[in-house]
Amino acid sequence: MNTKDLAYFDQLIKQKNFSKVAASFGVTQPTITMAVKRLETEFNTKLFLRDRAHHELIVTDSGQQLAVHAQSILGELDIAHQELDHLTQQRIILGLPPIIENHYFPRVAARLQELGMLENIQTLEGGSVWLRNALRDGQADIALLGSAEPLSYQTLLAEEFDRKPFNIFVSAQHPLAKRKRIYFSELKGEKFVLFTSSFVHNTAFNKLTRRNHFRPDVVFRAADTHVIMNLVAENVGVSFLTDIVDQHRHDVVRLELLDDEQPAFITSIVTRTSHVLTGTQQRVLKVLRETLEE
Amino acid sequence: MNTKDLAYFDQLIKQKNFSKVAASFGVTQPTITMAVKRLETEFNTKLFLRDRAHHELIVTDSGQQLAVHAQSILGELDIAHQELDHLTQQRIILGLPPIIENHYFPRVAARLQELGMLENIQTLEGGSVWLRNALRDGQADIALLGSAEPLSYQTLLAEEFDRKPFNIFVSAQHPLAKRKRIYFSELKGEKFVLFTSSFVHNTAFNKLTRRNHFRPDVVFRAADTHVIMNLVAENVGVSFLTDIVDQHRHDVVRLELLDDEQPAFITSIVTRTSHVLTGTQQRVLKVLRETLEE
DNA sequence: ATCCGTTATAAAATTAATTTATAATAGGCA
């Protein structure tokens, strides 16, 4: 069976129009008719009901079912292409969310350079959620991901390498600045300056506000830690971050949280379960583990 | 790309010999050479190193990686064939382990018959572990599985419908027969008659012996409940079963366990996540749920 | 009644896969 037929079929399920599918693949319309016929013969079933009366194309139960498998097969094929591309180019695509890239990656990069392996690494940046999908879909080979819960996905293998509590950052002039530790509930009524993008921080933060029954007054969201820190220093609001960011400022004070069962910023090395590690990749992983898990 | 090429490739990975693979598919040897060439072109990589010197075929890293995907694609295709077969024959293959079939299925069957849906059901019998794989591989569509822990698998969807504690069955003449409840540790030194096949019972039993630090003296194992019960009645040994079996005997006494955190015989309705439920299948599932979860 | 947008069909053309026949390579062994 030709996978091209599955691709035609997959599009037909989506577009529900033979001629348009043909056009989108740059082939003629009878090609699609024939492809569907071949699949119907191969699987010994009707895949579509051609209801010309109400000019719509009805997908049969079999069609629905095959569509799921077609997608899965085409996806797998796509991953195979990407993986083999990376392999032959001796290139490992390493997914890194910005915060992790800033805090953890410099160490790793230094070590990889010592060993002459840095040239084989190409980083791919994006939020943790986006990278998780990129990894699943074969765009990345390894990723360092942050999460509020231990990662566990069908097709991914996660190995936790660090776990940091979240802290509260306040301006040195802020009344709470004299404290060392506080309960999250004491922040009721505060103004907050938070991350805009990071899924993980928001998940953890929302969990805490919900648990403490208050709606936070978020006055600003920024994608960059320094922007947030500057705003905190100016006492525009307080922030909620891990201490992997920027501890060397005298105008900002870090407060630990005293709450039980605090969420943590968990960092993991993640790979696809279907990915076969080459020698080089195993060596890179070893370096990642040794550098990160100390 | 033709999936036939992947099938040739998959076998070549396993057999490492072009001529033999050709023979096993009933084609000539150059066909395999050409198929590999097509894949190498398609993925722009070398898949094998033909080391004629030590006459062995070396699989490259790319080859290893593609092999994983090839298997996955061929497996998916196989599942698709089976599922569509069942669909067009309006047939639902229901996997049932013997104990569940005996205890739970009669009720279900009666209800399905009332609704005229029994004829669409075909049962597939086997142990829980075997059935789990059969379900994953598309041989069955729905299964009722027993387990000692809640089921959780990558590609399967489990829905618990019952949970029964395990009991101890002793002969009416046995010293413990006067008791109603005992601790598992009191069985140290007893002879046991157990199930031979059932993974679930053994898992639970082993957990308890390990926790209570003794090596059980298993004098006999049988695949059939009645055989076990007869042996227990004759005081050949005591047994470890759920009370879904055979309570109407006067020569055998059932004892409850007093231990904390006892393992349970958990029964679940299990389906493949990739399976699209047709109307009929949804109706059958509804009957299963209604009949079983009461 | 004719036109439009659809999908199907059949023959021809094109492209792809397989076979046949044979070459090439290297080890084993007399």
Place this chain on the structure above:
DNA sequence: TGCCTATTATAAATTAATTTTATAACGGAT
């Protein structure tokens, strides 16, 4: 060394599969 064997590769011929071209069929809309 030279011949035999077990391999895999190559090239031309054959066969099979896919796609195009051209046209039909269908049913709704104008």
